[in-house]
Amino acid sequence: MTRTTPLLGAELASQLSALGIRPGDTLLVHTSLRAVGPVQGGARGVVDSLLDVLGADGTLVVYAQTPDNSDPSRWPLTRGRAVPATEWAGLRATLPAFDPARTPSYGVGVLPEEVRTRPGALRSDHPQSSFAALGPAAARITAGHALDCHLGEESPLARLEELDARVLLLGVGYSVCTAFHLAEYRVPGQGSREYGCAVDDGSGRRWHRYRDVDFDTSDFPALGEAYESLPEHPVIRARIGTADTRLFDLAPAVAYAETWLTGHRAGRGRTG
Numbered sequence: 001m002t003r004t005t006p007l008l009g010a011e012l013a014s015q016l017s018a019l020g021i022r023p024g025d026t027l028l029v030h031t032s033l034r035a036v037g038p039v040q041g042g043a044r045g046v047v048d049s050l051l052d053v054l055g056a057d058g059t060l061v062v063y064a065q066t067p068d069n070s071d072p073s074r075w076p077l078t079r080g081r082a083v084p085a086t087e088w089a090g091l092r093a094t095l096p097a098f099d100p101a102r103t104p105s106y107g108v109g110v111l112p113e114e115v116r117t118r119p120g121a122l123r124s125d126h127p128q129s130s131f132a133a134l135g136p137a138a139a140r141i142t143a144g145h146a147l148d149c150h151l152g153e154e155s156p157l158a159r160l161e162e163l164d165a166r167v168l169l170l171g172v173g174y175s176v177c178t179a180f181h182l183a184e185y186r187v188p189g190q191g192s193r194e195y196g197c198a199v200d201d202g203s204g205r206r207w208h209r210y211r212d213v214d215f216d217t218s219d220f221p222a223l224g225e226a227y228e229s230l231p232e233h234p235v236i237r238a239r240i241g242t243a244d245t246r247l248f249d250l251a252p253a254v255a256y257a258e259t260w261l262t263g264h265r266a267g268r269g270r271t272g
Contacts, residue, residue: 015240019250060134061131064116064132066106100125119229132144170240182254184213219264
């Protein structure tokens, strides 16, 4: 399905409201604007409509990751290109440190940048897996993001779980559902590996190495399909613009994912 005329802000807000987004919601959004089709104002118009539906008491949250701030040995995965091993040491010494106020998000589309750069937006401090938020719950969500915890108990995902947040997949599938990563931390035997990135903790730039979960999104589409096929129908599906869209509560989805992943990943643990 294609659309040639831009979706107006009021029309988009009406569709989002009809989907089930409520004033006062805390909403984690993943989106593909290309899938939505033309919208008046582009990313700015989409954020305006989301904020309009959420109202003054609602909080809009996006994943503002920076996986390009990574060890050069991982660049084929994080940047889509390889560099010779002879250059790795020099790159580790010169890669710019993550700055929550300035470093742009990478690989998540234009909407997170629209949110991140808005007046009043707050961003968590993780150098590779930050979140940005707008609204009254933004400070609670983004505070205390541990340097050694991408998406676990000391990350904004755990705060979103506590706040009974909801997840909006707007034109994207479960493969990008960050909420499922929180469940990975709770899977017995889940593997880990070493990460590296450039940080500045106030005493100057340094290269930081740490161990964390070895994430695997390969089974997230099957996990999501299983979850939305439950007889209680926990996932609301509709079209927003031209985008297939899903809306669901984060906490029960994470709880289901923990059980599902534990069963389906038995014996697959890695220590990297």
